[in-house]
């Protein structure tokens with residue numbers, strides 16, 4: 001998507017710089033736009049682990065390019081296996097990471113080492129191009145939901161969408177998932193407004209979703225995570241649309257911590273709760289999400305500390321928790337399918353169920 005009129009993807013290859021891989025340092029956004037230069041797999045792993053680059057589809061794409069960078073250093077089968085395993089351990093919850101690495105290994109394993117560099121870059125590029133088209137189509141299939149609300153409420157009433165975390169173009173290669181229909185609705189002139197959950201502790205909503213919506217000119221309001229239920233009780237939310245890091249074959253949804261609580265509030269208030277996902281986020285090997293999806297535990301400091309811009313413009317990190325208090329930091333939770341109104345995919349919309357997913361993805365059954 002665009003930043004000040006210039007189109008970017010969230011990851012790209014700099015052919016003029018030795019085929020290095022470029023990403024935004026998302027830990028610096030929205031205060032600074034810094035582009036990182038990755039030249040080896042360890043740098044790619046570090047970027048994923050530290051969330052310099054994050055978002056389920058995007059970490060898969062960056063890991064894929066991490067494999068390509070690794071093949072330039074050593075295209076042996078042993079090194080390929082080592083790098084795939086190393087990158088696969090960077091973050092446990094988003095299934096897109098495993099999906100992308102398995103796809104890279106399948107594309108390279110039977111090739112001769114001499115052919116692996118070019119093939120790795122080509123496969124990583126194909127993963128990125130597939131993600132861009134997939135996310136664009138997710139937008140197309142989610143758009144009718146917003147049009148229906150707009151038609152019901154009338155042109156002078158805004159369509160209020162609540163979203164959690166960041167599932168925009170910064171979480172994917174381009175367009176986003178949950179934000180894709182919102183961008184398309186805005187671009188076609190729908191009167192759409194977004195309630196943006198700040199999304200503690202990493203504030204992906206306040207920092208990244210808000211940044212995307214400002215740059216695209218989409219009306220929005222940042223709210224504390226705990227405000228969503230109140231807004232729903234008072235009729236201020238017409239629909240919730242969130243992204244996801246893994247959906248099981250029965251439709252259970254892993255997403256950023258706090259999503260489950262929003263889904264409970266939506267159910268209690270009769271607010272439709274939709275989840276947007278590309279095919280790469282489906283984990284048909286898992287059934288019960290609560291029991292089977294690994295939930296990433298991140299550092300306490302992400303809860304005890306907060307980073308932002310001081311009055312004098314300096315970026316500072318301050319402690320916001322009493323000295324001596326420990327913190328726990330589960331980074332995701334699982335929303336059971338019974339709380340999900342439906343799934344928005346690149347192939348269309350479906351109920352959050354095994355039957356619904358089999359109908360859309362018969363080849364994955």
Ligand SMILES: CSC[C@H]1O[C@H](OP(=O)(O)O)[C@H](O)[C@@H]1O
Nearest residue numbers: 054055056167171243244255256
């Ligand atoms: C389009 S996937 C976005 C998904 O990924 C985020 O996790 P993180 O920022 O920790 O990588 C979050 O769960 C989003 O919903």
